Amino acid sequence: MTEDDVRRIALALPQAEEHDHHGRPSFRVGTKLFVTMPHAGRANLRLPMEEHRALIAERPDVFRDVVWGQLHRTGVDLAAIEADELAELIETAWAEVAPKKLVRERFG
Numbered sequence: 001m002t003e004d005d006v007r008r009i010a011l012a013l014p015q016a017e018e019h020d021h022h023g024r025p026s027f028r029v030g031t032k033l034f035v036t037m038p039h040a041g042r043a044n045l046r047l048p049m050e051e052h053r054a055l056i057a058e059r060p061d062v063f064r065d066v067v068w069g070q071l072h073r074t075g076v077d078l079a080a081i082e083a084d085e086l087a088e089l090i091e092t093a094w095a096e097v098a099p100k101k102l103v104r105e106r107f108g
Contacts, residue, residue: 001078001086006043009087010035013094014102032097035090036073038066043086044073045093 003025010016010027016034019026027035036044044066047055052074055063064075076086095103 001081001083003037003040003078005083005086006035006037006078006090009090010094013091013098014106015098016094027094029094029098029102034093034097041078043076043078045076045089046096047074047089047093048096051092 007018007025007027011018013029015029016027017029019028021033021036022038024039025037026033034046038044049072052065052072055074056065062077062080066073066075074089076089078086095106098106
């Protein structure tokens with residue numbers, strides 16, 4: 001997977017927008033970040049803590065804990081993940097920050 005794949009997946013979600021984040025791409029709903037791309041080949045996702053911990057424990061070769069102060073994000077090695085799984089995780093991250101009404105409309 002590539003930065004362009006992340007961009008395509010993220011921007012396909014309702015009200016998602018791309019913004020600069022310290023000189024690198026990020027994706028937001030309103031002002032809330034759900035994906036950042038801090039380095040080429042990596043993405044950081046805002047996932048529910050339970051899922052975050054499980055992914056890191058099960059597959060440390062693909063996922064890692066990224067800590068900013070008290071915030072934990074799920075770092076993803078884009079070269080080591082399949083498209084379907086990445087799309088599902090980005091959608092989960094989007095649902096963490098999107099307005100509840102928008103999430104209900106998306107998932108029914």
